[in-house]
Amino acid sequence: MEAIFYGFIVIGLFTLGIIVLVIGFSRARGNEVSNRLNSFVAEDQANRQEIREYEVRVRQLSGSFVARVVIPNFRHLTRFLGRITPSNSIDRIENQLMLAGYPGRLGAREFYGIQVLMLFVGIYAGITFFTRGRDTLNLTLGVLSPAIMVLLPRVWLLSTVKRRQEKFRRALPDALDMLSVCATAGLGFDQAMQRVSDYWKSEVGDEFGRTVTEMSMGITRAEALRNLSDRVDIMELSTFVTLIIQSDQLGMSIADTLHAQADQMRLFRRLRAEEEIRKIPVKMLIPIGLFIFPAILAVVLGPSVPVLIEFLGGL
Numbered sequence: 497m498e499a500i501f502y503g504f505i506v507i508g509l510f511t512l513g514i515i516v517l518v519i520g521f522s523r524a525r526g527n528e529v530s531n532r533l534n535s536f537v538a539e540d541q542a543n544r545q546e547i548r549e550y551e552v553r554v555r556q557l558s559g560s561f562v563a564r565v566v567i568p569n570f571r572h573l574t575r576f577l578g579r580i581t582p583s584n585s586i587d588r589i590e591n592q593l594m595l596a597g598y599p600g601r602l603g604a605r606e607f608y609g610i611q612v613l614m615l616f617v618g619i620y621a622g623i624t625f626f627t628r629g630r631d632t633l634n635l636t637l638g639v640l641s642p643a644i645m646v647l648l649p650r651v652w653l654l655s656t657v658k659r660r661q662e663k664f665r666r667a668l669p670d671a672l673d674m675l676s677v678c679a680t681a682g683l684g685f686d687q688a689m690q691r692v693s694d695y696w697k698s699e700v701g702d703e704f705g706r707t708v709t710e711m712s713m714g715i716t717r718a719e720a721l722r723n724l725s726d727r728v729d730i731m732e733l734s735t736f737v738t739l740i741i742q743s744d745q746l747g748m749s750i751a752d753t754l755h756a757q758a759d760q761m762r763l764f765r766r767l768r769a770e771e772e773i774r775k776i777p778v779k780m781l782i783p784i785g786l787f788i789f790p791a792i793l794a795v796v797l798g799p800s801v802p803v804l805i806e807f808l809g810g811l
Contacts, residue, residue, distance in 0.1 A: 589653075595729055596656040597699070611649050618645030661730050664699045665768075668732055669761035671700040676758050679751035685740070686711055688754075703727060717744060732761060 590604040602610075618641045625638035671692050678688035686708055693705030703724055710720040718741045725737040736757050743753040 592653055592657060594727055595660070596653055597660050597702075599653075599656055607649065607653070611646055614645040614649060615642055618642035621645065660699060661728065664703070664728050665730055665732060666765070667696065667698050667700045668736075669758060669765050671696055671704070672736070672754060672758035672761050676751060676754040679754050685717070685744075685750050717741075732764060736761075 585608065586604045589607050593599075593602060593604060593607060622638040622641040625634045625641065628634050674692050674695065675685075675688045678691050679685065683691065689704045690708045693701045693708060695701070696704075706727075707720045707724045710723060711717055715723075721737045721740060725734045739753055739757055740750070742748075743750055
């Protein structure tokens with residue numbers, strides 16, 4: 497019995513040794529594979545990092561001196577100056593930049609920094625006018641130069657907003673016509689907006705494309721359309737968005753709504769054109785009074801001037 501017992505012990509120890517050897521070899525093999533994988537991944541990451549650094553260097557060296565040096569440094573300077581902007585001014589400027597379509601990819605702090613730079617330029621111009629002389633013209637220009645230079649970026653931004661809204665207002669009826677045709681042909685509202693975005697390379701196409709992108713990212717249709725209305729801020733688009741949201745909520749036909757809205761937009765465009773035509777006579781009074789009427793007076797009364805001078809000189 498003792499021999500059998502010792503035999504089992506020897507067999508157990510031998511089996512345990514084999515298991516330990518197998519585990520040791522497997523771990524060593526696993527460590528070798530993991531080391532190879534880690535070295536491969538590290539080498540691949542290093543290669544990717546070198547490729548990214550090379551692409552960055554190529555991008556930095558490509559383009560003109562203005563695009564590579566002047567514009568980035570100017571943006572850094574304007575951001576630095578824009579840090580002193582009050583929060584309410586930042587919100588107001590951000591809203592105006594959104595309505596303008598973010599021209600030049602300007603941010604609110606960058607735009608405010610441009611205003612600060614223009615203020616410095618205006619102060620320098622005012623000092624220059626003061627040093628030129630003390631007459632009325634130089635004093636007036638010296639006082640007004642800072643205010644004019646500060647207002648120039650704001651005037652440019654407001655004109656950009658107005659011009660963009662006018663472009664959107666003119667192109668909206670044609671875009672709604674295409675939306676109506678696509679919806680009548682069987683496309684959904686989202687697909688119809690995407691088709692308009694692909695076809696119209698204009699303000700309307702860009703904004704419709706952005707709206708479709710927002711809806712594809714999970715934003716509801718009503719919220720995406722309200723964002724579209726906020727980004728443009730014109731009465732015609734706000735009316736269109738309200739009708740589409742109501743039609744969607746009530747289960748009405750989108751095609752019929754689009755067709756009726758397209759007809760109404762064309763009517764609005766014709767009425768605006770007639771309004772602008774009626775304003776032309778009033779606007780023509782200023783150039784007529786400044787340029788045409790003095791010339792008529794010179795032609796009509798010019799021949800009588802020598803006679804009047806001779807008559808008055810004989811008295």
